[in-house]
Amino acid sequence: MEKKIAIVGAGLSGSLLAIILAKKGYDVEVYERRPDMRKVEISAGRSINLALSDRGIKALKLADLDTDILKEAVPMFGRQIHLLGGSENFQSYSGREGEHINSVSRGGLNCQLMDKVEGLGIPIYFNQKCLGMDYKSSTLSFLNEETKEEYLIEVETAIATDGAGSAIRNDMQKKSASLRFSFSKAYLDHGYKELCIPPTEDGDFRMEKNALHIWPRGGYMLIALPNKDGSFTVTLFHPYDGENGLDALNTSSKARVFFEKQFPDALALMPSFDADWENNPTSSLATVKCYPWQVEGKSLLLGDSAHAIVPFYGQGMNCSFEDCVVFAEYLEKYKGDWEKIFSEYQKSRKKDTDAIATLAEDNFYEMRDHVSDENFMKKRKLETKMEQQFPEYYSKYSLVTFNADIPYSEAMRKGRAQDQLLLEICRETDDLDSLDLEKILQQIKSL
Ligand SMILES: Cc1cc2nc3c(=O)[nH]c(=O)nc-3n(C[C@H](O)[C@H](O)[C@H](O)COP(=O)(O)OP(=O)(O)OC[C@H]3O[C@@H](n4cnc5c(N)ncnc54)[C@H](O)[C@@H]3O)c2cc1C
Structure with a gap:
């Protein structure tokens, strides 16, 4: 059988990349660890909605999906700042008429991308967890999560879009001496927890719908992004340590006391606060950097697997989508010469992903400390x-x-x-x- 290009991870960047490669005539197949989210409800591990902006939209154009995705988005024209004491002010994102970012559903976007992948005749194999790669034989190893069987496939080349905890990257790290592989993971002192402001009984938004809401409080903050159904996904970014840190707020009643003092207006809009606090995970935030991203044209890291960033510029997905745009340029230039495509791509792209990682960390302090x-x-x-x-x-x-x-x-x-x-x-x-x-x-x- 002819060897194929394997994309590992049918998340946001993997699905988009599969579409781009297929449209250029490459023979691609996609392997995904999770079940098909279009058939099985997958509990939201992180960020139910995301801010999509121009870099991401430019990439979606390559897949002819920009118009369909934007139809499902809620435009956000600026930041609505909620000060302690209840006063509010609106800060526009731009002075140019109509310029805005878009709140999109992570699941909805991923499903639309996967529909398009399969519509182009590309198979997505679900419940297949990649375990690593043998570079000498260009062989990927997988665990079938349903049968618990392990198996190998030989590929022409593999592109790892398996996110911040990438199995292929972990494997590169194990072989770091021969690859001279550099890796760093820097955790923030802050973690996050997602909560929810539901729509009113009439299905309306309980706050200004076309804004990203921020409650800046110095050492921590709450934000809320609108969803198409009238709800808001609310995220608390908060230190783990300290008297009122996430570790100390280990019951909803303790968290409620804290919210009553710091975010009383938001708390009043969250009838399911206690259940959300108890049931939703507390997750950490980290910046991942590594290099090189490729091994001899046999595998490449792309998206969060190569560069996970903290979410404060709303650029992680946009950057991963932009990876696909830059990658497509090198694909066009060096058609099928994977070693050349991968090495030129990583050389040109690294400085830009490092820059957005720095900007994202800077913006955390700006949103938390300076917007007021x-x-x-x-x-x-x-x-x-x-x-x-x-x-x-x-x-x-x-x-x-x-x-x-x-x-x-x-x-x-x-x-x-x-x-x-x-x-x-x-x-x-x-x-x-x-x-x-x-x-x-x-x-x-x-x-
Ligand atoms: C709280 C939060 C808020 C965010 N907000 C924004 C925002 O507003 N705007 C923005 O642009 N970005 C945002 N991001 C960043 C964004 O989520 C990521 O940058 C984006 O999801 C990266 O896409 P990806 O395809 O590289 O990885 P992922 O979306 O993580 O996809 C990885 C895929 O690989 C699969 N997988 C993992 N391991 C394996 C394996 N071993 N074998 C096979 N498959 C595997 C996973 O199941 C998944 O489907 C946010 C992130 C967080 C945490």
Whole structure:
């Protein structure tokens, strides 16, 4: 039998990559550890919904799925900030008319991608857990989760899209001496727990629907993203340690006391708070970095398996989808020469995934500590004015989120320099209307 290209993991990036390869005429098959989520309810291990933005949309266009996915999304035009005491303010994501991010269901998106994969005649083998790879013989080993039998398949090449805990990456790590494989996993002191604000009895949203809600509280925060059915998925990002840390809040009654003090307005909208607190897992957050991503053209890590990041820029999936766009460019350039495709791809892509990992960690502190800070709010106002007046100006957030044509590394360099300049200007003036915006634009262009 002719050997095929095996994609390990039918998650978000694996399914998209399978579509891209199949559309280019490659012979692909997909192996997935879990059962088919279109037939069996899989309890949400993490993030029920995700923020999809321009980089992810650009990638979905390659699969002709962007329009269908966006039909199911809830647009979010900015951050709705909920201060302690109950007052709220809205901070637009962009000064350009209509620019927004999209709240999409993780399960819904994954199912749509898998439908398309199978629609192109590509098989997805469910309940097949990859155990590792023998590079000499290009053989993958699997465990059939239903029969508990182990078996081997010989492949032309394997692409590991098996997420942050990748089996193929773990296997590369074991062989690290010969590969000179570098690996790091840095945990945040914070974990997260998901909760829910259900729709009203009439099916309406209980808060502003077109916003990402944030309750910033210094050392921790609560966020909420809207779902199409009128509910919000709420996530508490919170330290494990300390008097009121996640480890200490080990019953719903203790958590309720904490929420009554810190998030009373949100708590009032969560009738199933106690059950959600008890039943939903508390999960950790980490940044995973490694290199190289490939072995002799025989296997490649792509998506979270190569670079898992913390979720505070809403870019993990967008970045993994962008991986597919960049990969497709090298696929086109070096058709079928896997060693060349993989090595050129990893060389060009690593600096950008490192950059978004850094930006995501930075944004945690920004969302948690600074969104309610006076000078930060002044800078956001100035950025919005600039974007309204000069469509060619992009704030750091917009460079990352709304400008899919600029690499993450360049967005970070330029965005940080702009931030520094604008914060300095804001510190020196009380009257934003007195500023010469044209002059600021020229300064920014020279950065
Ligand atoms: C709390 C949270 C919020 C987030 N919010 C956002 C957001 O708003 N926007 C955004 O862009 N990103 C967000 N992300 C990041 C996003 O979830 C990931 O970046 C994205 O899922 C990566 O896609 P992937 O296909 O690489 O991996 P995954 O989606 O994790 O898919 C991996 C697949 O491989 C399968 N698999 C695993 N091991 C094996 C094995 N041994 N054999 C076979 N199959 C296997 C899994 O079952 C799964 O189907 C968030 C993440 C978290 C944790």
